[in-house]
Amino acid sequence: MFERVAILGLGLMGASLGLALRGRGLARDIVGYDVAPDVLRRAYTRGAISAWRDTAAGTVLGCDLVVLATPVLAMRGLLADIDRQLAIEAVVTDIGSTKGSVVEWAAEALRTPGRFIGGHPMAGSERSGPEAAEARLFEGCAWCLTPTERSDPAALARLVSLVTALGARPVTLAADQHDVVVAIASHLPLVAAAALTRTAVECDTWTEAAALAANGFRDTTRVASGDPRMARDICLTNGRALVPLLDAYMRQLGGLREAIQNADSAAIEAVFASAKAARDGWLATRAQ
């Protein structure tokens, strides 16, 4: 499907993409770059890339697909770095967690901004690094693509085909809409999990609690074990959507706190019953 693919950033996500492309025979060559030479070597050892280069610009040379797979803020510099070496017909995309900023940066940095289309596979893991990569990570997931008015329809069509060939489900939406919606589905849970973990470990009796904490604690906090730089960049590039959501979450918690304080049995049960009904309903649609 592509002759030569560049993957810039070879953590869990970039390396999983490399494995998936190779496993499904969707790229002849996969050239990798990462700011950390060690990560690059490990991704090569893991089989995620077939070659590597010392610079981002050198990596994209002669590639017909370029994928940015770093934490979001690093993409700004990368786009500026690679512009001069990009083949005029290259399709450029990313697999970062937020889309508004990246789409703006691409419009500013690239001579052919229409060839850039933001992307975000709704898949991941709390683990990080090329060792945690999985060829099947993207199978069955929704994969957001965020074209703009200036986007080249042919580039979009090629990415839709690629996403489908990877076993994922392409979902096209505007970058701003993506950021609002994913803040609910993914970024608020991430912030909630990190804050929950910190609240627990700052308790005087955390040592005793840690000895008793079981699967409930493990799952509720799982995403707090993810890469802190990825989380930081999500917060820095999606504050506009996250801050009001955090306010809504604190209001929700405050309401429940009052009901508990007042021993308001009916109000407490109503909260849990409606949360259960909503989540069970969501799970049921997901299973279809």
Next chain:
Amino acid sequence: MFERVAILGLGLMGASLGLALRGRGLARDIVGYDVAPDVLRRAYTRGAISAWRDTAAGTVLGCDLVVLATPVLAMRGLLADIDRQLAIEAVVTDIGSTKGSVVEWAAEALRTPGRFIGGHPMAGSERSGPEAAEARLFEGCAWCLTPTERSDPAALARLVSLVTALGARPVTLAADQHDVVVAIASHLPLVAAAALTRTAVECDTWTEAAALAANGFRDTTRVASGDPRMARDICLTNGRALVPLLDAYMRQLGGLREAIQNADSAAIEAVFASAKAARDGWLATRAQ
């Protein structure tokens, strides 16, 4: 180990205990009771009990072990109901989520309060009902036992043996201490997950978010799918520990909100890095 065991309440937990006792040959007969006749029948069909009775008092007749396995608040009435029919040598325990109230109620209701020792296996599932029961649910879990000064040492010894024979790890601690510690490990995550689910579903764009929500959302909210009555009773009997924890959680969230609002990169990364370090450290001790 026991001749005749009564299990009062045959949801996920009670029915799992029945299956575990039968599977490991730890009780000759297991007699069940549940306020819902339908649940009782399903638990029998599932193989969790060998017989059932129409009343709690009738169920405990001739039993040498009685286990209360209902939501916590229902235990108060049950203890009063069964007292007259309890064999004088019967050991009585429970597997409820909070311990302070139950221990108090037992001291008030029973003629032989020393034979009651509160219990709480740190295991469970967001599923409910006898169909979700699993014989192996308790294997490897910590199982709290909360004796008081008045507790009969022989009763405690028999429960420690039983818990060990079930493949779990007995942890003896005071009821009040249990409630503080488990509020951190289990009850705060439960409240956080329910509030998070409600915050998400009350968003205008929940339908779009639901279509993109993936494993992160699923896991962070998992425990919100649990039995709402169980959650209600936890809140009603452990408010003293939960309310200050909720305040600490909201402060934590408020701090992170400010850092995001101010785009304070270093502060944001520090929160996520310390949460990751703490959780990864906890997981490592757990794997040992």
